[in-house]
Amino acid sequence: MAYPYNKREVVRLVDVTFAYNGSPVLERVNLAVEAGEFLALIGPNGAAKSTLLKIMVGLLRPKVGEVRLFGQDIRRFRDWHRIGYISQNASHINTSFPATVAEVVASGYYSGLKGLFEGSTRKRMVDEALELAGIKELAGRLIGELSGGQRQKVFLARALVKRPAALFLDEPTTGIDVSSREEFYRLLAHLNREKGLTVIIVTHDIGAAFSRAQKIGCVRDRGVYIHEKLSEVDQDHIAEVLGYRIGENHVYL
Ligand SMILES: Nc1ncnc2c1ncn2[C@@H]1O[C@H](COP(=O)(O)OP(=O)(O)OP(=O)(O)O)[C@@H](O)[C@H]1O
Ligand SMILES: [Mg+2]
Incomplete structure (x- = not known):
């Protein structure tokens, strides 16, 4: 049957089952994210x-089901510059090598855009990404000298350098203090609202995420349950997933 492509669709999973060594961790998952959405996965x-998240960005390929990016089967998808990804352990990389912030951000090209732009255009795109992440003044600093919060913004800039339409982030604020976390979320919300960037974020920062996301996806029991508005039923389900009710044990930031 022909697949009806919705022009605004960024990513779609159709009946995806994924297993590690024969044990399924996701079963028959269906999920669609449209352009401009902010989805928090908890x-x-x-x-x-x-x-x-790795399935959505093509790092893992399920044997069962279909993954589509911008309406195209992921196996044929080539426009990787339209996708930005920050992995869960991005901040754990060895930051002792003597690279500057600008160099780290520029390295974001090498996934997808290599050789496409002149040096001057590249420099402009790095500057723009630094500006978007609010770290222009850090450009010349060594990555190893930065605080955790500053470093996360460098990874954000690195993911933005290709001017992606959608950004996938895996727990980007782990180990970061509350105010830096809040600032990071403000930045994401700004990029989402003002630049139309689609944001898909895995997070345990429930308060920060809930105040920004239009949709919450609960991942549990090998499935993904999407809540578009936080009705009572949703609250109950999310409380079950989290083990506590939002607002009771958790303070909104
Ligand atoms: N490379 C792998 N090989 C085998 N099993 C794996 C592999 N990666 C993850 N798993 C298993 O798959 C399940 C899901 O792992 P995953 O990392 O996706 O969970 P998560 O929801 O991101 O958890 P966390 O909140 O701790 O980051 C876990 O049971 C994990 O042990
Ligand atoms: Mg994880």
Whole structure:
């Protein structure tokens, strides 16, 4: 049957099942994210949130089901510059090598755009990404000298350098203090609202995420349950996933 492509669709999973060594961690997952959406994925450790994100950005290929990016089967998809991805352990990389912030951000090209732009255009795109991430003044600093919060913004700039239409982030604010976290979320919300960037983020920062996301996806029991508005039923379900009710044990930022 022909697949009806919605022009605004960024990513779609159709009946996706994914297994590691024969044990499924996701089963018959259906999910669609449209352009301009801000989707927060939550769920307990080991629920397969990172796995889900990796499937969406093509790092893991499910044997069962279909993954589509911008309406195209991911197996034929080539426009990788339209996608930005920050992995869960991005901040754990060895930052002792003597690279500057601008160099780290520029390295974001090498996934997808290599050789497409002149040096001067590249420089402009790096500057623009630094500006978008609010770290222009850090351009010449060594990556190893930065605080965790500053470093996360460098990875954000690195993911933005290709001017992606959609950004996939896997727990980008782990280990970062509350105010830097809040600033990071403000930045994401700004990019989402003002630049139309589609944001798909895995997070345990429930308060920060809920105040920004239009949709919440609960990953549990090998499935993904999407809540578009936080009705009572949704609240109950999310409370079950989290083990507490939002607003009771958790403060909105
Ligand atoms: N490379 C792998 N090989 C085998 N099993 C894996 C692999 N990666 C993840 N798993 C298993 O798949 C399940 C889902 O892992 P995943 O990393 O997607 O969870 P998560 O929801 O991101 O958890 P966390 O909140 O801890 O980051 C876990 O049971 C994990 O042990
Ligand atoms: Mg994870």
